[in-house]
Amino acid sequence: MSFDLPRNVILPVDAIDVRLDPGPHPFAVENAAVIAENWRGEIEANPALFDGIVVLLSELAYRDRSLIGRCHAVNYSTFMLWRKRRENSGAEHAYAHAVLVAGDNALVAIRMGPRTVSAGRVYFAAGSFEPIDFRDGLVDVDFNMMREVREETGIDLSEARRGVRWHALSTASGTVIFRRYHVDAPADEIARRISAFVATEADPEIEGPVIIRHAGDLPDGLSPHMKPLIEWHFARAD
Template structure:
């Protein structure tokens, strides 16, 4: 696949929490502290909680296994801001990719008070300690559904597909579960917006629909979202070329 990502269809993902001393974070403690100070000065309300990053991601047949370790959000965001200089560490996360019955995809736009203000991507979050079950099992699939329900107010359809796509590249491992809803995308967006307006401090500023790869916004949509949208909506010119 293009865009610097590989795309693999998988049936599921298993993840576990492992002890790991992240040397890059230790060696760059002063840089992390200064970057966090700068970010907090730009946007008040940021919280340096504990998050989970991946030290390995392995395909095993139709499934993928991930080993995650605990670190500070400040370390994670600094590593991301610097272009992920430690190639041994991945930002691994899971998300529901919602489609309307008309095929269009819905994205949430991050609010101005968040670390990723203005970016448009699937409702999701970086895994954290709330996703750990039974000691060391990390429920990535459950995290994806929980984040989706919290941010959109919508439950998944009873017959929702449970197939996954792994988009891997640019120091990311995005586990995406495409789910098609019975209503068209614009109706879904209106329902999601009504839920957002009931929240006291909504994380999202709104929602957008995308029905074509021509609607990709290079400025607001992260690389993994652009890669998924090009997969979901092959351009007519590319289709014509491939058909000769």
């Protein structure tokens, strides 16, 4: 199967069958020495980095409005080398976005903090899948979305209205799985709550909230994959 899905187009997704393989990812095995060497340089440049556990895909396909794939737990140090050598690596990355829609239809994104790998970048609160996001070996995408939003912003999406389905956008840099989450409060109020939460954090992951009010409202530092998601939202009712 490997990686078999349309690129650079937003796809409707009704089911996600991405499973965690207990074995090591071939990329991690084949590049162990280089991973260790690269990681020494990464932490020298940014001592705040933590070599936690994330997952990398070894297979992903789109069939009958479903995403089907296999992934493996890897150290973050493996992920960091993969970012530099992703082409023809036999590995890909998938992540999830809860598209936070305020009561006034504005979007609320975040800007990443200065000590992170993505410092200054603007996207929806998100993080890589981790083993905690899997249930009986199957990824729980909505759990990941809500967990990451809560950890980064303090916003609890458990009572938010979810969009009727997921969507996915696959590019050369990775595959983002996303879903609208509707919160009744206006964007300014949500942003105020996020800013208040960030102010209580000793080492916040994000710099703060970013409100996006229309399709042409593209902030500095916007991650490339975000523009089509923003245009999609403002062009379509849920």
